[in-house]
Amino acid sequence: MKILAIVGSYRKGKTIDTLVDRAIEGACAGRADDVHVDKLHLIDQRIEYCKNCMVCREDDPDKARARCVISDDMEAIYPLMEEADGFIFGTPVNMGQATAVMKTFVERTAWVFAKPGRRPIPGCPTPRTTRQKKAVIIVSSGLVPPLLRRWCDDATSLLRSHCVDILGAKVVGTLYAGAVEKRGIERYSQAAHRLGRRLTA
Numbered sequence: 710m711k712i713l714a715i716v717g718s719y720r721k722g723k724t725i726d727t728l729v730d731r732a733i734e735g736a737c738a739g740r741a742d743d744v745h746v747d748k749l750h751l752i753d754q755r756i757e758y759c760k761n762c763m764v765c766r767e768d769d770p771d772k773a774r775a776r777c778v779i780s781d782d783m784e785a786i787y788p789l790m791e792e793a794d795g796f797i798f799g800t801p802v803n804m805g806q807a808t809a810v811m812k813t814f815v816e817r818t819a820w821v822f823a824k825p826g827r828r829p830i831p832g833c834p835t836p837r838t839t840r841q842k843k844a845v846i847i848v849s850s851g852l853v854p855p856l857l858r859r860w861c862d863d864a865t866s867l868l869r870s871h872c873v874d875i876l877g878a879k880v881v882g883t884l885y886a887g888a889v890e891k892r893g894i895e896r897y898s899q900a901a902h903r904l905g906r907r908l909t910a
């Protein structure tokens with residue numbers, strides 16, 4: 710089983726990086742021999758903005774992955790995404806949303822892994838893949854506690870729709886590590902481990 714972990718934090722060794730590592734440990738627990746994990750820090754990658762050229766959207770709908778005309782590090786990331794059975798997405802919540810680097814990444818995958826579908830309105834993205842995939846989502850906020858998540862976390866809904874509508878991955882769990890500046894990261898460590906286990910359970 711192949712897991713792809715995608716880190717959208719600007720800082721290594723901090724909240725999201727740490728919690729994604731815990732989720733990876735959970736995914737591998739007792740299954741280290743048959744789980745392969747790739748972990749990407751988006752901040753290390755050269756990822757250009759989508760050009761809205763729509764070459765991908767107009768590509769053959771029978772292809773599992775459409776062509777992107779941009780030549781950058783996404784060329785190496787696309788095959789990893791296509792081959793993955795499970796995804797771990799992690800991003801801080803900045804101004805209520807996923808980080809800019811995560812949003813840039815998500816836009817670059819949209820019509821590469823989706824094709825125009827029929828529902829809820831004709832033309833809306835539907836996954837190209839027919840494989841059953843799974844995903845978990847981890848977000849963190851500096852100040853906003855879990856009680857207030859619904860008003861301050863649009864990152865999870867963005868990533869959820871990316872998983873379901875684009876990647877064809879069922880979201881089997883999410884973690885909101887709220888108010889980490891006050892509460893600390895350790896408090897969410899076990900929850901991240903449990904989340905990871907759901908990917909391979």
Ligand SMILES: Cc1cc2nc3c(=O)[nH]c(=O)nc-3n(C[C@H](O)[C@H](O)[C@H](O)COP(=O)(O)O)c2cc1C
Pocket residue numbers: 718719720723724725726800801802803804805806849850851852853861888889
């Ligand atoms: C530009 C910016 C905007 C932010 N906006 C919010 C916010 O709207 N709500 C909040 O609670 N924390 C906000 N934060 C704090 C981050 O969510 C927090 O630093 C992050 O979750 C920590 O993740 P990291 O340790 O992986 O960097 C913001 C941080 C930055 C840099």
